[in-house]
Amino acid sequence: MAEAIASELKIIVFQLKEKEYAIPVSQVRSIEKIQHITRIPGTAAFIKGVINLRGLVTPIIDLRKRFNLDEEEYSDSTRVIIATLGEIEVGLIVDSANDVLDIAFDSIEPAPEIVGGIDTPFINGVVKIEKRLLILLDLAKVLNENLKGPLNSIEA
Amino acid sequence: MEMSQYLEVFIEESKEHLQSCNEHLLELEKNPGNLTIVNEIFRSAHTLKGMSATMGYEDLAKLTHQMENVLDGIRQSKIPVTPALLDVVFLAVDDLEAMVESISEGGDGKRDVTEAVRKLTLIEKGESPDEAAAKEEIASAAVAEVPLKNTYDEFEITVIQQSMEHGFYPYEVGVTLREDCLLKAARVYMVFEAAEKLGEVIKANPPVEQLEEEQFDTSFTITLVSKEDRSLIEKAIMNVSEVVKAEALKISSDALRTPKEQEPKQPANNDIREKVQTLDAPASEIEEQSDNKETNRVKQGNSANKTIRVNIERLDILMNLFEELVIDRGRLEQISRELDNPALNETVERMSRISGDLQNIILNMRMVPVETVFNRFPRMVRQLAKDLNKKIDLEIIGAETELDRTVIDEIGDPLVHLLRNALDHGVETPDIRKANGKAETGTIRLKAFHSGNHVFIEIEDNGAGISRDKVLNKAIKNGIINDNAASALTDKQVYELIFASGFSTADKISDISGRGVGLDVVKNTIESLGGSVTIDSELGKGSIFSIQLPLTLSIISVMLVEIQEEKYAVPLSSIIETAIVRIDEILNAHNQKVIDFRGKVVPLLFLKDLFEVPSVKENDAFYSVVIVRKGDKMAGLVVDSFIGQQEVVLKSLGNYLSGAFAISGATILGDGEVALIVDCNALIK
Structure with missing residues (x-):
């Protein structure tokens, strides 16, 4: 990772079900409230559709669906994190955006098997800060349609 | 001198001049005797030479210079216009184009031009005995010699000579003002204004700056090139009040030469000054020179529009x-x-x-006229016809038809393909044409025209036409279609097969077309632009390839429709009409629901099922149907209600969602929501 040059990494922490996840701030364009989403027929189930982000048509991914967590009604705390990866700009629906933190690179540990398995394919590593366990997401893998979580493969 | 700021202008203008060279050369080929055309080419070549020398592109200047010499020879009927000569000149223009191209791509514009230069020199030497003789001829044709009041440097002499060649006469006009004239500068200004209405003022003695500062006695001389005769010039200048005497004398080119040789001995003060200026600013001089010519041309044309260049x-x-x-x-x-x-x-x-x-x-x-794409075709067709040993006339109609720039950028390659195809497979060789009782020269007609919200481009040839059997055999052999299906196809459907990938009907594979990769690319490109291409053909008579293109790609008119709670936009360009259909009017044919629409059976597509729209409302007893078409085929899109017509801005769904079926893009509605645009072309197979 390019950020490896610096000793600290700034991350955005967000909540999905009971777990806390994080992505580097450098990949985040903005954080939006939930708004009307236009469904796109014929796309993967986890692609919720598109929104109008200040004149740009932006695809939206429901992370709960992506990780095969049970869906929940959107609430006031539901947020859309607009993330960029190369040329692609997508919105990620999360339960809430919690925090912006600086973490030391040394504190990133490889993903342990114990995390639970469901989201392992999308994980870059984990960070332990005091009592919190943050899961670092690999955005490229989250966006990759062909990569399915283990639950999907069991269903298939 | 720092030239980079002029580079862009240089490249633009060079391209224009080269294009004009190309066009006029083709014209010249048709009318070898027409000297006005030669003059046009000469003018372009000359300007190009001046510009490239200024910019320091020596190879470019060298080649244009040599080309200019040959053109000059033609102009003075020293060198006859022959196809061989034109080939060499074309070759030279090709080289020039390659060099300009290289410069525009950031290269140094260097190229080995010795071959072209050598050929040009051969032509010049071999067939034109002596250039000087030609010049003398002109000189003797001019009016009798008069001693000159002004002296001229080389640049000015060139300008004068050139204007003489273009039918202007150079005059020296001696102007004397009244002794008690108060506002001499104002009178000078008025004299200049009067003179400039008649032609171009090339020089003044004393120089203009001194005249403006009233640093002269009562008389001064201006050198003017004009098409008018002297009495008119004298009269026009006498009309300026407080002018007591105006005397115009014609200058002969011999007279021009002599004082120049004497110049070192008796240099007039101001001339030295001017000389120095010339050395200082060769760029501006040359620019001035081309400016002069520009104005001449404008004056000749009289109706040039005012334009600016915008990035x-x-x-x-x-x-x-x-x-x-x-x-x-x-x-x-x-x-x-x-x-x-x-x-x-x-x-x-x-x-x-x-x-x-x-x-x-x-x-x-x-909007850009399709001319910008079309204008490179005459050259291409000429060259290809030569390579193929065919005789072909290219007729271009409607080159002024305008299209959005985005479409223009994309349409060039498909047109090249289709033209090559028509040349290679369409038009027959002269002997075959003769045997079939046709004129030896085949015609390819390239036609562009507007119709409704679309632009049509047709490529029509009067060649062999498309053989249904040949196409079918080939298609079956290549596994594009099977025997049974083949016999049921209409002629049009058979022609469509040409666009299938992996299809090539040429018996021999040539390097012009016939790799079998071309036409399906053409079709794909055109369809990606929201257009379509159709073929019509008659065996033995010829074929027409017709391309339909949208006028613009970014703002389109759509019909907004509602399906359950979702809104979709259907491009107006593919809608024939809308209808409300009762449920009992719907018929079943082979598990396909159809309706009888004005005597035609139209299949129904239920967008709700197709797009898997979540159901929230019950259907009522009526269906709202949008009848859309693709080519000859129609379909009825069943929706829940029509919202209305609207102009919307087409937005791409981006790379990430490019796979969405039958959705060509999205748009943002007035309420900020995104509506998807239905791709009717993908819905109708």
Whole structure:
């Protein structure tokens, strides 16, 4: 990772079900409230559709669906994190955006098997800060349609 | 001198001049005797030479110089126009193009031009005995010698000689003002103005700056090139008040030469000054020179429009900004409808109207005549016809038809393919044509025209036409279609097979077309532009390839429809009409629901099922149907309700969602929501 040059990494922490996840701030364009989403027929189930982000048509991914967590009604705390990866700009629906933190690179540990398995394919590593366990997401893998979580493969 | 700031202009103008060279050379080929055409080419070549020498591209200047010599020979009937000569000149122009291309790509514009230069020199030497003789001829044709009051440097002499060649006469006009004249500078100005109405003032003695500062006695001399005769010039200048005497004398080119040789011995003060200036600023001089010519040309044309060059990027930015405005306009319209305040409504209506006009203008600004694409074809066709040993006339009709720049950029390659195809497979060789009782020379007609919201480009040849059997055999052999299906196809469907990938009917594979990769690429490109291509052909008579293209790609008119709670936009360009159909009018044919629409059986597509729209409402007893078409085929899209017609800005779904089926893009509606645009071409197979 390019950020490896610096000793600290700034991350955005967000909540999905009971777990806390994080992505580097450098990949985040903005954080939006939930708004009307236009469904796109014929796309993967986890692609919720598109929104109008200040004149740009932006695809939206429901992370709960992506990780095969049970869906929940959107609430006031539901947020859309607009993330960029190369040329692609997508919105990620999360339960809430919690925090912006600086973490030391040394504190990133490889993903342990114990995390639970469901989201392992999308994980870059984990960070332990005091009592919190943050899961670092690999955005490229989250966006990759062909990569399915283990639950999907069991269903298939 | 720092030249980089001029580089862009240089490249642009060089390209224009080369294009003009090409066009006129082709004309010249048709009328070898027409000297006005030669003059045009000469002028382009000359300007090009001047520009490239200034910019320091020596190879470019060297080649144009040599080309100019040959052209000069032609102009003076020293060298006859022969196909061989034209080939060499074409070759030279090719080289020039390659060099300009290299410069525009950031190269140094160097190229080995010795071959072209050598050929040109051969022509010049071999067939034109002596250039000087020619010049003398002109000289003797001019009026009797008069001693000159002004002396001229080399540049000025060139200008004078050139204008003489273009039918202007150089005059020295001696002007004397009244002794008691108070505002001498003003009178000088008026004299100049009067003179410039008649022609071009090349030089003044004393120089203009001194005249303006009134640093002269009562008389001065100006050198003027004009087409008028001397009495008229004298009269015009005498009309300026306080001028007591105006005397115009014609200059002969011999007279020009002599004083130049004497110059070192008796240099007039101001001449030295001018000389120095010339050395200092060769660039501006040359620019001036081409300017002069420019004005001459404008004067000859009399009706040149005033234009400015604008970087296309700026237009794109303008377009993007305007798109944003269109979205907001939609939003405002919606708000004003909801609030129903008369004053607001009126204002919004006005704003809509104005922005509508604005939209037209912006779209028009981005319109480029197809000429920009077409103009490279005559050369290409000429060359190909030569390579193929065929005789072909290319007729271009409607080159002034305008298309959006984005479409223009994309349409070039498909047209090249189709033209090559017509040349290679369409038009027969002269002996075959003769045997079939046709004229030896085949004709390819390239025609562009507007119709409704579309532009059509047709490529028509009077060649062999498409053989149904040959196409079918080939298609079956290549596994594109099977035997049974083949016999059921209509002629049109058979022709469509040509566009299938992996198809090539040429018996021999040539390097012009026939790799079998071409035509399906053509079809794909055109369809990706929202257009379509159809073929019509008659065996033995010829074929027509007809391309239909949308006028613009960024703002389109759509019909908004509602399916359950979702909104979709159907491009108006593919809609034939809308209809309300009762459920009992729907018929079943082979598990396909169809309706009888004006005597035609039209299959129904239920967008709700197709797009897997979540069901929330019950169907009523009527279906709202949008009848759309693709080519000859029609389909009825079943929706829940029609919302209305609207102009929308086409937005791409981006790379990530490019796979979405039957959705060509999205647009943002007045309420800020995104609506998807239905791709009717993908829905109709």
